[in-house]
Amino acid sequence: MAVELxxxxxxxxxxxxxxxxxRAEFADSVDRVRTDAMGNVVGTIDGSTDYEVAVAAHMDEIGFMVSHVEGDEGESGFLKLDALGGWDARVLKAQRVTVHTEDEDLPGVIGSPPPHTMDPEERETPPDVEDVAVDLGLPYEEVEDRVSVGDLVTMDQSTELVGETLTGKAMDDRICLYAMLQTAQAIDNPDATIHxxxxxxxxxxxxxxxxLGVDVDPDLAIAMDVTxxxxVPEFDEGEHVTRLGEGTAIKLKDGSVITSPKVHRRFKAIAEDEGIDYQLEVLPAGGTDTAGFQHTHGAKPVGALSIPNRYMHTVTEAVHRDDVAATVDLLTAFLEREDGTADYML
Known part of the structure; x- marks a missing residue:
């Protein structure tokens, strides 16, 4: 399932x-499923109390939208792109992509000129996403006929086991989506209603x-994302943030949120009681759905679990299988103990 996601x-x-x-995965693990006008999917397991917990993991991956079809009659056609999410254009050169039109998926490549044909200034100048062009290997007339402005582009990459890691595109945040779906399957007869x-x-x-923070309005919200x-060798130890293979990461802060102290302390206590490997996460920049829930419908206690991820926002993102398992184990243990009696107020 993780590979398919x-x-x-x-x-x-x-x-x-x-x-x-x-929705297909939720069919056998939750009591009801709904989709809202934005496309969020909520699978709910009814609890025996009025206390409600929301657990969130995002479905989207970074990608592109076609902004322009470029070329001349009798020559090759190319696509110019507008970014959907945070891309470092340096990782895009010489990559395969898929162009998603209304009628079909088309293979393409983002080319890179041979380095010996570039002058020193060109080699040293960092590219921008606006400089990237997708080559479909087709004449301009055919590209213009088959591709429209607004069509979507994603990176084309298989997911592979490399040693003890799983590597590929869109680990952010599909690996946490997988962990959330696994947790939903593991939960049985909870005290809290879990969304x-x-x-x-x-x-x-x-x-x-x-x-969703407004629509669901939980008493407690937990987000799941990679961190x-x-x-790796080019970073000093103080810049690691987290390390692969050392367990799930209990978030203390990121660029969008400071998690509720009593929530992250409870995660830590449960992990120690259950013998689950964990590490603490202080992420200097970047945001997660944790803040989305905290900023809506009044003050809410929030927490987050993260799966450590090397090479984020590239096509070779890598996560460790033990960290994924630890995340499922800790989230499951946490939710099974939630009954509304824990005091998260400051």
């Missing part, structure tokens, strides 16, 4: 294919979670 395409605002997979929320448009401003693991 990561390899399936779904950019912000167009999460349709992922939404179908999520498992597969959210949309996180990569362009936490938009789905902000709407930076800079545990």
């Amino acid at each position: 990561t390899e399936t395409s779904g950019v912000p605002g167009y999460e349709d294919r992922i939404r179908e997979l999520v 498992f929320c597969a959210t949309v448009q996180e990569e362009v401003g936490l938009r789905g979670a902000r709407a 930076v693991a800079n545990d």
Whole structure:
């Protein structure tokens, strides 16, 4: 299931294919499923109390929208792109992509000129997304006929086991979506009513979670997302944030939120009681759906679990299988203990 989730395409605002997979997975694990006007999917397990918890993981991946079809009659056609989410254009060169039109999926490549044909200034100048062009290997007339402005583009990459890691595109946030779906299957007869929320448009401003925070209005919200693991040679130890293989990450803060102290302390206490590996996350920048719930419908206690992720926002994102398992174990143990009696007020 994790491979299917990561390899399936779904950019912000167009999460349709992922939404179908999520609804199918929810069918046997929750009491009811609904989809809202933005496309968020909520699978609810009814509890024995009035206390409600929301758990959120986002469905969208970073990608592109076609902004222009470029070329001349009798020559090759190319696509210019507008980014959907935060891309570093340096990782886009010489990559395969898929162009999603209304009628079909087309393979394409983002080319890169041979380095020996570039002058020193060109080689040293960082590219911009606006400089990128998709080559479909087709004449301009055919490209113009088959592709429209507004069509979508995603990276084309398989998901592979590399040693103890799973690597591919869209681990952000499909691996947490997978962990959330696994947790929903593991929960049975909870005290709290639990809303498992597969959210949309996180990569362009936490938009789905902000709407959902109003509609669901939980007593407690828990977000799930990947986090930076800079545990590679070019970074000093103090820049790692998290390390692969050392367990799930209990978030203390990121660029959008400071999690509720009593919530993250409860996560820590349960992990220690259950012997679940964990690490603490202080992420200097970046945001998660945690803030989306905290900013709506009044003050709410919030927490977050993160899965460490190397090479974030590239096509070779990598997560460790033990960290994924620890995240499922800790989230399940936490939710099974939620009955409304824990005091998260400051």
